Amino acid sequence: MTVYDVVAKRWEHGWELRIDGVGVTQSRTLARAERTVRDYLETLLGVSTDGATVVVRPDLGALGERVRQVRERTRAAQDAQRRAAVEAREVAQALRDEGLSVTDTAAVLGVSRGRVSQLVS
Template identity: 50%
Template sequence: MSDGRDVYRVRARRWEHGWELDIESVGATQSHSLKDAEMMARDYISLALDVPMDSFDLELVPDIGEGLAEQARQARAETRAAEKARDDAALKLRRVARMLHDEGLTGKEIGIILGVSTQRVSQLLKAEARARGGEHRTSA
């Protein structure tokens, strides 16, 4: 259960004409594409159990072989980690730009230190000001 809603696990197996959808404890149906698998499974569950299509959650599990599934899982995890690292670096860059500005450095000097253009320094300072809750005037 998820937030009090039923969760149905749908194992999707590829075959010659699309995907076979084995819905745990409910039955099986088919879909021409993986893109349509969730809608087909929802429709099947809704009709089989006489419940609204939006009253439950699905866990779609494509059966692509353990090796490829693990590689896909790792790729997703690495992508999430890279996105977090990018966001953390951007936050730090904005904060350092603000600290350098508060020390009296010019936009050009800040740009040289951080390895960015003067225009980028201006953007960083404005973004940091917004994050701090106020539109402070920044001169780069």
């Protein structure tokens, strides 16, 4: 599989897109950068880029590290949320299996009776 590494650098009229080992093009927005790179490559090289991967990395200077940290923390929080949801279902079911009513299970877990029903269904 072909991978094109692209460094996007902000400038007055949008983004300069440096395609490693190929060349440079421009895009008004970062959102259109991948499509712009694909169009550029297809025109320049005369081949389809359908099977290729285009990795656009914005060069944001010092902010780049902060962006990376925020994205990492967001992924970690999403993973923790998924694990907590699985555990909540397991605990709710265990409480019900022990004979607690839906009302008592809700009180123990600090959720509504409706949420208990969702968790155990």
